[in-house]
Amino acid sequence: MHDSDRVMENADAVLRRVSEGNRARIARRRARRRSRLGATSKRLALVTVALLLLMIGAGMVTPIGIGGAMLFALAAAIAWALVIFGSVEPEARVADLAAPDIARLPARTESWLEQQRPALPAPAITLVDAIGLKLDTLAPQLATLDPATPAAADLRKLIGEELPELIAGYRRVPTALRTGAARSGLNPDRQLLDGLAVVDEELARMAERIADGDLHRLATQGRFLELKYRGEGG
Incomplete structure (x- = not known):
């Protein structure tokens, strides 16, 4: 396929x-x-x-x-x-999406995406809503995520750089040319959908990686307590 x-x-x-x-x-x-x-x-x-x-x-x-x-x-x-x-x-800015306070990233991103909705085709708006929903689901994890970790850096790059550039690139294309075929064989509308779908999928993978890290830390702490207290009891 x-x-x-x-x-x-x-x-x-x-x-x-x-x-x-x-x-x-x-x-x-x-x-x-x-x-x-x-x-x-x-x-x-x-x-x-x-x-x-x-x-x-x-x-x-x-x-x-x-x-x-x-x-x-x-x-x-x-x-x-x-x-x-x-x-x-205040009006959301692209610079806000890469700010150090990652716990506020979902709210800032959704506010910024809300401003972009009028310029996007209907299927793209649906994907934008899905991205907002995933970020909202990520919010509890981001509230405790160390902003200096690679996961935080990857998220800032995806949301603070790559997503805004994707939408900005689409908006730079004249409206009359957005549905026409491009040299690559894909029209700008399709390219936008492709990119937003990748962002949506990557957010799902990031959520899994962060959850895996939390589960690993929980298992490690549980093992530590077991060795410390049950070991001493034996």
């Missing part, structure tokens, strides 16, 4: 999971929004309480009058505006 045929079969399999993947993507996006909203609400409450206490304290020293009340109201409006403005999620 030709490699491109195999890739298309994989893409078809992913297409059959589109509803599940899309629901999961929406759920993750809503969860991030709820988290940001909750954090913003807490900061607004703290700022409001601090300003009220300051106003009460100032009023106990000397009457603040209408002018003072207006000044505090202005200060509150400015403080609230700063809190709200500072809570807006």
Whole structure:
């Protein structure tokens, strides 16, 4: 079977999971929004309480009058505006995908991929959703993964360099030429699908390698405890 045929079969399999993947993507996006909203609400409450206490304290020293009340109201409006403005999620950048904090890689990557969706064909969007789902599944492992390990470096290279370059290369091709045949015999849409499928498959292999490492460490620790305590008991 030709490699491109195999890739298309994989893409078809992913297409059959589109509803599940899309629901999961929406759920993750809503969860991030709820988290940001909750954090913003807490900061607004703290700022409001601090300003009220300051106003009460100032009023106990000397009457603040209408002018003072207006000044505090202005200060509150400015403080609230700063809190709200500072809570807006910044636009994801490619540089964020290769940052040292690998635990935040899934959320950063999904935010960046969300921005690329309008420029991608429908099958590619399905694969992008599958990649986001795999990264989300990897999140608990990445939270404890040493950022200096080869696995972390490989993941940063795949997600922080190769995936953005693949999508950027596709977007550089004029829209009218994306579905036409190229010299290699593959059109840009197919090349994009091939590349995204490879990324999706490689993420699955990386998850297995990281899990194998965790299982090996667990087995080693279990063997150590067995030798230490049961050995001494014997």
